[in-house]
Amino acid sequence: MSDPKHLVRTHAFTPADGLHVRHPFNPASELRMFLLSDRAGLTRAALSLARVPPGKESFVPHAHRGTEEFVFILAGRGRALIGSEEYDVGPGDYIGYPIDGTPHHLRNVGDDDLVFLQGGERAAFDVVDFPTLGKVSVASGAGPVRFHEAATEEALPLTAWLASAPDPE
DSSP states (O other): OOOOTTOOOGGGOOGGGSEEEOOTTOTTBOEEEEEHHHHHTOSSEEEEEEEEOTTOBSSOSBEESSOOEEEEEEESOEEEEETTEEEEEOTTOEEEEOSSSOOEEEEEOSSSOEEEEEEEEOOSEEEEEETTTTEEEEEETTSOOEEEEGGGOOOOOGGGGOSSOOOOO
């Protein structure tokens, strides 16, 4: 009898079973991601098993405006950037990233792969700040991720769209 789609046996993965990912703005970025949620048929929750080789980094410091994320370290040694500080992390450490604007990033400082679970919300739309790049990205569905210069972003309150104040009744 074959396994149901709900059961994912990660011990049988080969490198070819994962996505080999590099952030386009970070030459030190390199990781292999195994999309566990997709393999189990989940469409609302996202969970991946990730491996970052020694001396490499996950992506680039960033902060999501619309989706929460988390990381749970399984093996290896890393340095986690949380805000403006770096922290040593290792097996059993959990890091939650709410949408509070705190930039985060992970790099491998050990001699073995840094292995972790990463997950969060799936959203059809997200905006991500990249403070070290001075960029903001906008992602919508499976389309391209669009990067914009953060300095040109302009935030207007809803009241800026009102022609006049509402009439008192």
